[in-house]
Amino acid sequence: MIVSDKQDFPVTQARRDLEPGPVVLLSCRHAGEHDIMTLGWHTILSFSPSLVGLMISGGNHSHRLIRASGVCGINVPSADLVDTVCRVGNTTGREIDKFSAFGLTAIEAERVDAPLIGECHVCFECRLHDDTLVAGYDFVGPVAVSYTCRVGDRKSVETRRATPYRDPG
């Protein structure tokens, strides 16, 4: 798995990486705890401000951390990370430290107090913008994307295919 230098790009282009509906990894931290979760239920909500909606079940350990901190990272894993993505999705941060358990690299966000995942080729730094639908539906959002970065040079990023969502169930 590759970890390279980050390069920023405009938040209004967040849609280019999120619209195809890839599986993403959410990263978060609060009060000394950090976690990662796999998420497939998300949608772009607005170009500018750059807003995204995240449907995070309340049963996830990350849900509590994101609610408490109000921030998170949205990380787009490439298809070669699919085994790791599945393992992250099939375990809970209540029992293990997913960064160390799965060999993922926590890199610091620029504008929010959350780790990002170095092995993911695109990362978005996000802040909870409106929690109206959290209580009734666990719909965490809209979250505002405040900063985006690509890990690695642009050419290598563009050849890395995102992990498509395909539910076998």
Added chain:
Amino acid sequence: MIVSDKQDFPVTQARRDLEPGPVVLLSCRHAGEHDIMTLGWHTILSFSPSLVGLMISGGNHSHRLIRASGVCGINVPSADLVDTVCRVGNTTGREIDKFSAFGLTAIEAERVDAPLIGECHVCFECRLHDDTLVAGYDFVGPVAVSYTCRVGDRKSVETRRATPYRDPG
């Protein structure tokens, strides 16, 4: 373009067709007007009840009809319909009747007062469940999926690939 008999399937399986983030066609009707729009910004919100969130810009003619009627169809077009999907997305129902302009077949929904699109291999009948975020964000949802159907026999449906979202911009 194929129009076949409808077959129902459980609403709790709506996720199987919507999770990969396909482009969908929304169909709607109110007070003698009907319309179709192309939509890529949507997410599953819940298994049961089966809830979906739709981000429909207020500038769309369909937005007004769906707000007024409180119901719509979510239709999944297969990839061979991509040219039609683009034409639907690049025109407005204020100026043309998209069903007749693009040769699409309106078939009656079972449980809501909305047309469905016969050429789409999967159709969901939906009713607005909560309009809390419509005013601030044009986020129409959650909408409850009350009935789902596949057009055509299962084997032919399973070989029809949904239209993936790929934004060139």
